Amino acid sequence: MTEADNLLVLDQAMRRRTIAVISHPDAGKSTLTEAMLLHAHRISEAGAVNGKPGRRGTVSDWMAMEQERGISISSAVVQFEHRGTIINVVDTPGHADFSEDTYRVLSAVDSAIMLIDAAKGLEEQTMKLFAVCAMRGIPLITLINKWDRPGLSALNLLDEIETRTGLLPTPMVWPVGAAGEFRGLLTSGIDQVTTYQHTVGGSTIAQETPIRPEDATQALGQDYATAVEEDALLAATGRTHDTALFLAGQSTPVFFGSAVRNIGVRTLLDALVSYAPPAAARVMTDARARPVNTDFSGYVFKVQSGMDTAHHDRVAYVRVCSGQFQRGMILTHAQTGRPFVTKYAQHVVGRERHTLDTAWPGDVVGLVNASSLRPGDTLYAGEPAEYPPLPRFRPEHFSYAQPADTSKHKQFRRGLEQLNGEGVIQVLISPNVGAHRPLLAAVGPMQFEVVAARMQAEFHTDVTLEPTRFTIARDLAPGIAPLLNGLRGVEVTTRPEGGDVALFEDRRSLAAIERAHPELDLAEPAHQ
Numbered sequence: 001m002t003e004a005d006n007l008l009v010l011d012q013a014m015r016r017r018t019i020a021v022i023s024h025p026d027a028g029k030s031t032l033t034e035a036m037l038l039h040a041h042r043i044s045e046a047g048a049v050n051g052k053p054g055r056r057g058t059v060s061d062w063m064a065m066e067q068e069r070g071i072s073i074s075s076a077v078v079q080f081e082h083r084g085t086i087i088n089v090v091d092t093p094g095h096a097d098f099s100e101d102t103y104r105v106l107s108a109v110d111s112a113i114m115l116i117d118a119a120k121g122l123e124e125q126t127m128k129l130f131a132v133c134a135m136r137g138i139p140l141i142t143l144i145n146k147w148d149r150p151g152l153s154a155l156n157l158l159d160e161i162e163t164r165t166g167l168l169p170t171p172m173v174w175p176v177g178a179a180g181e182f183r184g185l186l187t188s189g190i191d192q193v194t195t196y197q198h199t200v201g202g203s204t205i206a207q208e209t210p211i212r213p214e215d216a217t218q219a220l221g222q223d224y225a226t227a228v229e230e231d232a233l234l235a236a237t238g239r240t241h242d243t244a245l246f247l248a249g250q251s252t253p254v255f256f257g258s259a260v261r262n263i264g265v266r267t268l269l270d271a272l273v274s275y276a277p278p279a280a281a282r283v284m285t286d287a288r289a290r291p292v293n294t295d296f297s298g299y300v301f302k303v304q305s306g307m308d309t310a311h312h313d314r315v316a317y318v319r320v321c322s323g324q325f326q327r328g329m330i331l332t333h334a335q336t337g338r339p340f341v342t343k344y345a346q347h348v349v350g351r352e353r354h355t356l357d358t359a360w361p362g363d364v365v366g367l368v369n370a371s372s373l374r375p376g377d378t379l380y381a382g383e384p385a386e387y388p389p390l391p392r393f394r395p396e397h398f399s400y401a402q403p404a405d406t407s408k409h410k411q412f413r414r415g416l417e418q419l420n421g422e423g424v425i426q427v428l429i430s431p432n433v434g435a436h437r438p439l440l441a442a443v444g445p446m447q448f449e450v451v452a453a454r455m456q457a458e459f460h461t462d463v464t465l466e467p468t469r470f471t472i473a474r475d476l477a478p479g480i481a482p483l484l485n486g487l488r489g490v491e492v493t494t495r496p497e498g499g500d501v502a503l504f505e506d507r508r509s510l511a512a513i514e515r516a517h518p519e520l521d522l523a524e525p526a527h528q
């Protein structure tokens with residue numbers, strides 16, 4: 001690379017913020033994504049999503065919406081610019097399609113927004129996603145949403161964040177007026193308030209009016225005094241933003257707003273630009289960090305099949321880690337050493353696809369019909385690179401599988417081998433039952449549907465699934481399995497690729513075995 005190329009890549013990487021929004025269904029992720037696009041002038045009016053009944057996860061609704069809007073918020077990634085910075089929002093599938101992919105996506109981002117419904121606080125799916133972010137050391141910015149509606153008190157919400165996540169919450173703005181009586185946002189530490197002129201349904205950017213501290217008491221009365229007091233109290237107890245703590249994943253800057261009314265969204269975007277980390281050097285399998293300004297490298301974090309059902313096509317999503325990506329370049333597939341031609345690079349926006357010609361560190365490239373690529377695989381140019389494999393996440397749903405037609409056993413085996421390798425489902429074999437009736441293990445139940453559909457379409461095999469009573473899985477260290485064999489309430493299984501996994505019905509059966517056999521280490525590992 002020439003010195004000029006080198007500087008260009010570095011500059012582009014510094015301009016990138018690659019993020020995910022982690023939240024529980026209905027907290028407002030789609031609404032927030034839309035509000036961010038509105039601010040970036042990618043769309044001129046928001047609102048089609050809002051309040052649409054029965055929209056949840058149904059494909060036809062998404063498509064209808066895409067057509068209506070001309071842009072999709074169900075995209076694998078949306079990209080927009082704010083204050084000269086390129087923000088890539090990688091979608092974390094939720095709702096009914098919560099799956100291992102949801103977790104894997106988090107390996108592709110540099111930071112995340114933890115979106116919380118002010119009335120509900122931290123909910124189950126948010127906590128699950130939070131745990132993955134914590135494990136990977138992903139810095140989190142918190143947005144407490146729906147402040148236009150009655151909810152919990154701001155201080156209680158902060159308390160909940162602190163006790164349940166262990167993160168130190170550092171408010172960057174503080175709400176003037178309780179949830180449902182929203183008057184404005186106080187900029188933490190400055191005492192200046194911004195008030196917002198509501199637009200109908202938040203369909204356009206809310207007009208912001210700053211109020212100086214000397215005018216605020218008269219304008220906002222007691223609510224202002226309370227906000228100043230609470231803000232000062234939090235500052236006095238050390239809850240102020242500290243960049244090092246934030247980047248180390250130990251504190252979280254907290255924002256308040258209302259995505260549906262477009263309040264507080266600009267402030268959040270400004271924070272992404274100012275505080276969220278840009279694309280930076282990534283650590284490879286050999287523990288060396290590959291700088292961003294070198295030859296191209298990237299890894300596959302998700303493979304999506306059957307988006308275009310007529311063609312059984314597969315899109316491999318690659319997170320660019322270093323260098324410039326140019327469509328047509330010939331890369332090396334690190335896992336096989338084979339060349340990989342990138343003629344069909346696309347930017348996938350919902351059902352629409354645009355040819356993508358160039359991409360930089362932090363960006364996501366969709367490679368169409370990349371049948372040789374699996375999640376975790378590395379592609380590189382020039383100097384060899386290989387990124388660590390993606391972790392397998394702990395499944396919570398287990399079903400026995402067998403071919404509906406026993407004469408199809410060969411296709412059945414081959415199909416499952418393929419889907420296991422692709423990370424669509426985890427295959428486990430119970431020695432008691434045998435390999436002809438493997439256990440399929442999933443993070444979300446929708447993975448079973450995907451398996452059934454793909455086995456039928458690609459391997460011409462109907463699969464019969466039978467749910468089991470197991471809900472907990474623990475990977476076992478070598479040598480532990482024989483000690484568990486024959487114990488009640490536990491089933492020891494093996495992965496076809498090696499490794500033992502113990503399955504338990506519930507926490508009680510796990511706890512009973514832990515009590516009876518304290519010598520077995522079945523504790524939840526800090527890292528999965």
Ligand code: GDP
Nearest residue numbers: 025026027028029030031050051146258259260
């Ligand atoms: P998602 O499931 O997280 O993508 O949530 P959606 O964006 O679909 O929002 C779920 C519901 O909450 C919709 O009816 C939205 O209109 C509503 N909603 C989202 N943000 C806000 C907000 O700031 N205030 C209020 N009152 N409603 C909101």
